[in-house]
Amino acid sequence: xxxxxxxxxxxxxxxxxxxxxxxxxxxxxxxxxxxxxxxxxxxxxxxxxxxxxxxxxxxxxxxxxxxxxxxxxxxxxxxxxxxxxxxxxxxxxxxxxxxxxxxxxxxxxxxxxxxxxxxxxxxxxxxxxxxxxxxxxxxxxxxxxxxxxxxxxxxxxxxxxxxxxxxxxxxxxxxxxxxxxxxxxxxxxxxxxxxxxxxxxxxxxxxxxxxxxxxxxxxxxxxxxxxxxxxxxxxxxxxxxxxxxxxxxxxxxxxxxxxxxxxxxxxxxxxxxxxxxxxxxxx
Amino acid sequence: xxxxxxxxxxxxxxxxxxxxxxxxxxxxxxxxxxxxxxxxxxxxxxxxxxxxxxxxxxxxxxxxxxxxxxxxxxxxxxxxxxxxxxxxxxxxxxxxxxxxxxxxxxxxxxxxxxxxxxxxxxxxxxxxxxxxxxxxxxxxxxxxxxxxxxxxxxxxxxxxxxxxxxxxxxxxxxxxxxxxxxxxxxxxxxxxxxxxxxxxxxxxxxxxxxxxxxxxxxxxxxxxxxxxxxxxxxxxxxxxxxxxxxxxxxxxxxxxxxxxxxxxxxxxxxxxxxxxxxxxxxxxxxxxxxxxxxxxxxxxxxxxxxxxxxxxxxxxxxxxxxxxxxxxxxxxxxxxxxxxxxxxxxxxxxxxxxxxxxxxxxxxxxxxxxxxxxxxxxxxxxxxxxxxxxxxxxxxxxxxxxxxxxxxxxxxxxxxxxxxxxxxxxxxxxxxxxxxx
Numbered sequence: 246x247x248x249x250x251x252x253x254x255x256x257x258x259x260x261x262x263x264x265x266x267x268x269x270x271x272x273x274x275x276x277x278x279x280x281x282x283x284x285x286x287x288x289x290x291x292x293x294x295x296x297x298x299x300x301x302x303x304x305x306x307x308x309x310x311x312x313x314x315x316x317x318x319x320x321x322x323x324x325x326x327x328x329x330x331x332x333x334x335x336x337x338x339x340x341x342x343x344x345x346x347x348x349x350x351x352x353x354x355x356x357x358x359x360x361x362x363x364x365x366x367x368x369x370x371x372x373x374x375x376x377x378x379x380x381x382x383x384x385x386x387x388x389x390x391x392x393x394x395x396x397x398x399x400x401x402x403x404x405x406x407x408x409x410x411x412x413x414x415x416x417x418x419x420x421x422x423x424x425x426x427x428x429x430x431x432x433x434x435x436x437x438x439x440x441x442x443x444x445x446x447x448x449x450x451x452x453x454x455x456x457x458x459x460x461x462x463x464x465x466x467x468x469x470x471x472x473x474x475x476x477x478x479x480x481x482x483x484x485x486x487x488x489x490x491x492x493x494x495x496x497x498x499x500x501x502x503x504x505x506x507x508x509x510x511x512x513x514x515x516x517x518x519x520x521x522x523x524x525x526x527x528x
Numbered sequence: 529x530x531x532x533x534x535x536x537x538x539x540x541x542x543x544x545x546x547x548x549x550x551x552x553x554x555x556x557x558x559x560x561x562x563x564x565x566x567x568x569x570x571x572x573x574x575x576x577x578x579x580x581x582x583x584x585x586x587x588x589x590x591x592x593x594x595x596x597x598x599x600x601x602x603x604x605x606x607x608x609x610x611x612x613x614x615x616x617x618x619x620x621x622x623x624x625x626x627x628x629x630x631x632x633x634x635x636x637x638x639x640x641x642x643x644x645x646x647x648x649x650x651x652x653x654x655x656x657x658x659x660x661x662x663x664x665x666x667x668x669x670x671x672x673x674x675x676x677x678x679x680x681x682x683x684x685x686x687x688x689x690x691x692x693x694x695x696x697x698x699x700x701x702x703x704x705x706x707x708x709x710x711x712x713x714x715x716x717x718x719x720x721x722x723x724x725x726x727x728x729x730x731x732x733x734x735x736x737x738x739x740x741x742x743x744x745x746x747x748x749x750x751x752x753x754x755x756x757x758x759x760x761x762x763x764x765x766x767x768x769x770x771x772x773x774x775x776x777x778x779x780x781x782x783x784x785x786x787x788x789x790x791x792x793x794x795x796x797x798x799x800x801x802x803x804x805x806x807x808x809x810x811x812x813x814x815x816x817x818x819x820x821x822x823x824x825x826x827x828x829x830x831x832x833x834x835x836x837x838x839x840x841x842x843x844x845x846x847x848x849x850x851x852x853x854x855x856x857x858x859x860x861x862x863x864x865x866x867x868x869x870x871x872x873x874x875x876x877x878x879x880x881x882x883x884x885x886x887x888x889x890x891x892x893x894x895x896x897x898x899x900x901x902x903x904x905x906x907x908x909x910x911x912x913x914x915x916x917x918x919x920x921x922x923x924x925x926x927x928x929x930x931x932x933x934x935x936x937x938x939x940x941x942x943x944x945x946x947x948x949x950x951x952x953x954x955x956x957x958x959x960x961x962x963x964x965x
Contacts, residue, residue, distance in 0.1 A: 363652050365626065
């Protein structure tokens with residue numbers, strides 16, 4: 246039963262038309278909705294190339310609008326460009342870290358279940374493996390959600406205002422510690438993309454590194470060890486003004502080749518995607 | 529109502545990214561990646577096949593093969609959630625169905641990476657060493673054989689060429705097709721025609737071909753009868769829930785010098801739902817669930833089992849014609865016997881005729897002698913079964929076994945007995961090659 250549910254959610258994660266778009270602050274949801282409808286019209290009229298352009302532009306403007314990725318993939322697939330379809334679907338999944346986590350976790354579960362079934366099929370002694378899944382931080386409710394359903398002719402648009410969670414200090418503390426736990430578990434799982442998604446666009450890498458050089462370094466350091474375990478202790482959250490916060494903790498890092506304990510300080514900024522790291526330093 | 533057409537090439541390919549763009553107008557093409565997996569390439573109506581499978585499940589909820597095939601069909605058409613739902617339920621009910629695990633393993637893995645051939649991927653290879661290749665191949669063979677059922681329906685609107693008549697006292701007959709690993713259960717209808725009740729997957733001898741000698745690991749081909757029922761309490765576990773021995777070697781087998789014995793229809797050992805297609809030492813092996821179902825309709829001493837390399841089906845018209853021809857041949861023999869014209873009666877016997885203790889010459893001698901004492905004879909045949917040998921036997925002759933009740937009355941003798949004749953087509957005429965009880 247659990248598996249069926251997971252399975253369905255996997256399917257939904259992959260093909261469901263995204264129902265939550267997190268447009269950039271400068272584009273009003275109504276504009277995005279109209280752009281989407283225009284793209285969809287073109288798609289339905291068989292104007293594939295034009296529709297492709299519109300969807301691509303839409304992905305730029307509203308990276309969280311999963312329907313755009315999805316419909317773009319539908320067009321690619323109908324043109325037989327399966328590699329392009331796969332790429333855009335995967336990009337859609339990665340566009341929303343929580344989807345990516347869900348998707349990766351689901352895949353890890355599928356893999357282990359598959360091993361188990363193969364074991365049964367051949368009457369093999371298959372040692373069960375511990376499936377380590379990544380935890381997720383408390384989701385930050387986006388300020389506006391454009392709910393787009395695209396079922397054939399019945400195009401309906403519902404712009405819903407989700408119940409805003411009042412950002413009290415308690416909620417803030419909770420969401421911040423959830424975020425950095427998520428950051429630590431992405432690190433432990435050596436999920437580089439997920440790990441990097443915790444850093445804000447405006448993150449300033451330490452030591453005067455450029456953003457790309459720093460990313461390259463992080464990619465290497467995360468993926469090189471055979472295994473990594475990062476545990477955070479003594480987490481202290483210090484709420485600030487204007488969606489800023491500072492958090493300090495003791496970071497225990499262990500891998501197959503290296504172990505250390507560091508006191509760290511992260512500066513976080515509340516963005517559309519949730520809390521994101523803008524500065525990181527060792528104390 | 530619209531139905532999608534699937535190009536069914538049941539091969540290893542269990543998954544292609546069949547896209548959401550399955551509009552009703554677009555035929556769903558599922559091409560094969562591995563032609564060797566199943567070479568038959570027939571276009572079938574997917575909806576129609578699903579309907580047939582649902583019907584199978586409705587009439588027989590323990591038809592686990594139908595569940596497996598449904599799951600495979602859904603898997604192939606891209607409905608992985610549907611396929612998984614079916615497999616989960618199936619494995620719960622048939623926890624020893626190893627093939628179902630293999631398919632579900634592929635299905636789960638296909639969520640992560642492309643799976644093109646049944647049970648062939650790097651994950652599986654990393655789990656199963658060289659020594660498991662045979663096991664894996666056996667499972668693939670089983671899948672291939674079971675999948676064939678979906679586009680092999682030669683029996684539709686046809687009559688089994690091997691079962692030409694069943695006596696009033698015989699309700700059912702079993703027909704085994706060794707090539708396709710199927711056992712067909714036929715039931716006699718009120719009008720004498722035959723109705724297919726169900727068909728089952730069976731495992732047969734490790735080696736293909738007709739049985740000749742003891743221990744050759746082959747399943748014999750011919751017309752046999754179930755002789756008894758052996759309960760599981762008297763058998764080792766490997767026979768499952770029991771066994772129906774058949775009368776191999778029969779009169780013809782012994783005459784041809786064939787040896788060996790202990791050819792049974794039996795069940796499957798515990799911890800296994802089914803066995804690979806070519807796996808027995810000559811027996812016909814069913815799953816325990818299927819054997820249990822057969823047990824309800826098989827009568828020892830009565831139920832015929834015709835084992836063929838490949839069963840043949842003929843049109844109703846051809847079937848009626850053949851049946852009529854044989855009934856007439858029997859009637860001619862009866863009439864000529866009754867007529868007291870001993871030479872005409874003896875003309876029905878073939879040159880290579882034999883009976884217990886007789887060849888044609890000694891038989892003729894005895895019959896001519898007996899005829900001298902007869903002033904009156906009356907012969908009645910009733911309860912006639914006509915069962916044909918597979919046409920493609922090595923002898924390349926049509927052989928039919930006639931089994932009936934014979935009531936004989938004469939001025940100095942009378943009898944009432946079960947008779948068995950083997951008839952052979954010789955020079956366009958049916959001749960008797962064997963006569964016995």
